[in-house]
Amino acid sequence: MLDVKELRAGYGDIEIVHGISLKVLDNQIVAIVGANGAGKSTFIKALMGMIPVKKGTVTFDGQDITSLDTNKICDHGITLIPEGRQLFPQMTVEENLDIGACTPTTRKDRDRKKEEMFELLPRLRERAKQMAGTLSGGEQQMVATARALMSSPKLLVMDEPSWGLAPILVTELFQTIETVRSEGTAVLIIEQNVATTLSIADWGYVFENGNVTMEGAGSELLCDEGLKKAFLGI
Amino acid sequence: MLDSVLLALIYGILQGGAYGAIALGLSVIFGVTRVTNFAHGAMLMLSTFLYYELFTRFGIDPYIGILLVTPVLYLLGMATQKFLITPLLKKERGTTQDPASLLLITLGLGYAISNLFMMIYGSDYKTIPTAASRSYLTVEIGDFLFTTQWSRVIAFLAAFIIGFALWFIINKTELGKKIRAVSQNRDAAAICGVDVYKTYAVAFGLGIAAVAVAGACLSEYYFVQPQVGTLFGTKSFLIVVLGGLGSIPGAILGGLIFGIVESVGAQFITSSASSMLTFILFMIMLFIRPSGLLGKGGKV
Ligand SMILES: Nc1ncnc2c1ncn2[C@@H]1O[C@H](COP(=O)(O)OP(=O)(O)OP(=O)(O)O)[C@@H](O)[C@H]1O
Ligand SMILES: [Mg+2]
Numbered sequence: 001m002l003d004v005k006e007l008r009a010g011y012g013d014i015e016i017v018h019g020i021s022l023k024v025l026d027n028q029i030v031a032i033v034g035a036n037g038a039g040k041s042t043f044i045k046a047l048m049g050m051i052p053v054k055k056g057t058v059t060f061d062g063q064d065i066t067s068l069d070t071n072k073i074c075d076h077g078i079t080l081i082p083e084g085r086q087l088f089p090q091m092t093v094e095e096n097l098d099i100g101a102c103t104p105t106t107r108k109d110r111d112r113k114k115e116e117m118f119e120l121l122p123r124l125r126e127r128a129k130q131m132a133g134t135l136s137g138g139e140q141q142m143v144a145t146a147r148a149l150m151s152s153p154k155l156l157v158m159d160e161p162s163w164g165l166a167p168i169l170v171t172e173l174f175q176t177i178e179t180v181r182s183e184g185t186a187v188l189i190i191e192q193n194v195a196t197t198l199s200i201a202d203w204g205y206v207f208e209n210g211n212v213t214m215e216g217a218g219s220e221l222l223c224d225e226g227l228k229k230a231f232l233g234i
Numbered sequence: 235m236l237d238s239v240l241l242a243l244i245y246g247i248l249q250g251g252a253y254g255a256i257a258l259g260l261s262v263i264f265g266v267t268r269v270t271n272f273a274h275g276a277m278l279m280l281s282t283f284l285y286y287e288l289f290t291r292f293g294i295d296p297y298i299g300i301l302l303v304t305p306v307l308y309l310l311g312m313a314t315q316k317f318l319i320t321p322l323l324k325k326e327r328g329t330t331q332d333p334a335s336l337l338l339i340t341l342g343l344g345y346a347i348s349n350l351f352m353m354i355y356g357s358d359y360k361t362i363p364t365a366a367s368r369s370y371l372t373v374e375i376g377d378f379l380f381t382t383q384w385s386r387v388i389a390f391l392a393a394f395i396i397g398f399a400l401w402f403i404i405n406k407t408e409l410g411k412k413i414r415a416v417s418q419n420r421d422a423a424a425i426c427g428v429d430v431y432k433t434y435a436v437a438f439g440l441g442i443a444a445v446a447v448a449g450a451c452l453s454e455y456y457f458v459q460p461q462v463g464t465l466f467g468t469k470s471f472l473i474v475v476l477g478g479l480g481s482i483p484g485a486i487l488g489g490l491i492f493g494i495v496e497s498v499g500a501q502f503i504t505s506s507a508s509s510m511l512t513f514i515l516f517m518i519m520l521f522i523r524p525s526g527l528l529g530k531g532g533k534v
Pocket of ligand 1: 011016034035036037038039040041042043083
């Protein structure tokens with residue numbers, strides 16, 4: 001479904017991502033792991049059209065979406081939960097969700113999707129009228145997740161969703177991710193919780209200095225000695 | 235003495251309302267797009283000339299002319315964003331800092347408009363002798379007598395009407411939801427499917443439409459002249475910083491304070507010195523409260 005070929009991107013003249021190829025197949029959970037500064041978020045930003053793609057192509061469901069405006073990429077059915085959540089702090093939880101489905105096509109389903117999100121994450125119903133900026137970190141993550149799901153994406157991209165969450169909430173988060181997948185949405189996830197992520201991932205990529213140094217089935221990567229040393233501390 | 239100060243206070247409040255009405259659009263544009271529109275005054279001036287032409291050629295009162303001029307200026311605002319500012323923003327996408335070229339482009343546009351009007355109309359001061367400019371409101375309480383043109387009273391009220399309209403659009407409509415989202419976090423709005431550049435264009439259009447309404451009220455009592463724009467543009471900028479960038483009530487409050495300081499100040503010192511007072515006020519504000527009186531960090 002998502003097919004990235006030899007993608008190069010960076011900031012200004014500095015190239016950070018040096019030709020990364022990556023695939024996500026229908027209904028898969030695909031993980032990206034790598035040290036801080038490896039270029040994971042930069043790769044995602046280029047994929048989502050938030051920074052220009054210098055070289056390479058991004059194909060989604062057979063269509064070339066390289067360097068489209070971000071909102072156009074979203075129209076194709078990819079949404080992102082960005083690093084640090086990026087909510088609209090002075091808008092209510094409900095308004096944040098509304099913005100998640102604000103194009104002419106997605107808006108028709110808005111009320112139904114909102115109800116669905118309140119079922120999936122009941123905490124949000126209680127907080128519906130509260131300003132998003134005043135929520136706890138865990139609640140903010142729920143809003144970010146729900147907002148990204150409001151448009152019924154085919155692919156959900158998550159950049160470090162567990163950042164700043166208590167262990168119990170991380171467990172809940174991973175349950176949510178599996179629910180999302182079981183309902184037919186593919187997931188591309190960047191995570192620091194390498195072990196947990198690889199254990200639910202169908203496929204994983206290891207990024208190092210803007211390159212893919214290793215890829216394989218989640219369970220295989222989990223057993224890899226080099227990776228264990230680098231990330232799992234065992 | 236007391237009477238003259240009281241009179242100055244009332245005049246100041248009325249003029250302050252007009253300042254606020256003019257500044258509102260500038261504030262909204264900044265709050266959404268982060269662009270300081272240095273062509274704001276020039277666009278105000280442009281609108282007053284359109285009202286002037288409508289009046290002298292067709293006898294259309296500026297208050298009625300609003301119906302024609304505002305849509306035109308809305309489109310002009312949209313076009314400014316779409317054809318001048320957005321291309322620059324796109325070019326700078328993926329670099330960290332906002333380009334200085336943004337600032338220069340609106341400044342350049344402002345000069346271009348002013349000079350164009352100077353070429354066409356020269357520097358003569360024109361007035362539009364409308365009904366409202368020739369009818370007077372008189373208030374008499376005992377010895378105290380206050381009289382002013384109705385058009386000034388209307389300009390004062392316009393601040394609240396324009397302010398309410400903008401507030402309503404931004405806070406109570408679907409379009410406003412998008413405008414607020416873009417204002418609060420442009421990248422996040424884009425990943426939600428909001429067309430950020432289109433929203434910028436709409437916000438810019440709204441801001442300029444607002445100044446066109448203010449322009450009608452102004453032209454009902456003030457000169458129509460190419461350099462008028464610069465004067466009000468500069469004041470609007472100071473007012474918006476004073477009241478809080480992006481804040482709608484802030485623009486009105488800032489305008490009122492400005493009007494009062496200018497007018498009451500002129501009772502004690504010369505009027506040019508009193509307009510310097512407003513600059514001093516502005517600078518003090520920058521030091522003690524850079525976000526302005528009612529600012530929310532530059533967001534609408
Ligand atoms: N806006 C920016 N402008 C310039 N350089 C940037 C910018 N954002 C990131 N970088 C640089 O790009 C490199 C890769 O950053 P990136 O955020 O992609 O890493 P990451 O793999 O997501 O790391 P982390 O795990 O810490 O989130 C870093 O060296 C960083 O300093
Ligand atoms: Mg990152």
